[in-house]
Amino acid sequence: MTAVQIFNVKHNGVLSVEKIQKSDAEWKKMLTQKQYEITTKKGTEAPGSCPVDEVHEPGIFQCIRCGTDLFRSSTKFESGTGWPSFYEPVSPLNIVEQPDRTLGMVRTEVLCVRCGSHLGHVFTDGPQPTGKRYCMNGFALRFEPEGKL
Numbered sequence: 567m568t569a570v571q572i573f574n575v576k577h578n579g580v581l582s583v584e585k586i587q588k589s590d591a592e593w594k595k596m597l598t599q600k601q602y603e604i605t606t607k608k609g610t611e612a613p614g615s616c617p618v619d620e621v622h623e624p625g626i627f628q629c630i631r632c633g634t635d636l637f638r639s640s641t642k643f644e645s646g647t648g649w650p651s652f653y654e655p656v657s658p659l660n661i662v663e664q665p666d667r668t669l670g671m672v673r674t675e676v677l678c679v680r681c682g683s684h685l686g687h688v689f690t691d692g693p694q695p696t697g698k699r700y701c702m703n704g705f706a707l708r709f710e711p712e713g714k715l
C-alpha cells in the first residue's frame with residue numbers, strides 16, 4: 567500500500583493515510599449510479615441537478631468515496647454555473663490536478679489524492695484571493711456540517 571499525506575480539518579493537521587485503490591466493480595457496489603458514473607467514469611452531472619450546490623452553511627465538503635476533506639464552505643461562491651464552485655481546496659495536498667484533453671478542450675482535471683475520484687475541473691476565471699474556480703460535481707461530494715466535525 568502507498569501512503570499519502572492529507573490535511574485533516576478535524577485534527578487541524580496533516581495525516582499520513584493509505585491510498586485507497588478499488589476496482590470499478592468494487593466502487594460500483596459502494597456508490598449510487600450517479601456517484602459511480604461521475605467519480606469512476608469521469609462523468610459530469612447536469613447543472614443544477616445536485617442539492618449540494620445549494621448548501622451554504624459552515625462545514626466541509628468531503629470526498630463521497632473516501633471522506634477526504636476537500637473544500638470549506640467559506641471558499642464556496644456563486645458561479646452561476648449550476649455546479650458547486652470553490653476558490654481553493656482545503657489543502658493542495660488533498661487533490662491532484664492533471665491535464666485533461668478530452669472533448670477537444672484542454673482543461674485541468676481535479677481528483678481526490680487518496681482514492682483517485684474524479685471531482686471536476688479547475689479554471690482560472692474565479693474570484694480573489696486565488697482567481698481560481700474549482701468547478702465540482704456535487705455528487706462527488708458529501709457535506710459535513712461544522713458542528714459534526
Ligand SMILES: [Zn+2]
Pocket residue numbers: 629630631632633634678679680681682683
Ligand atoms: Zn477520495
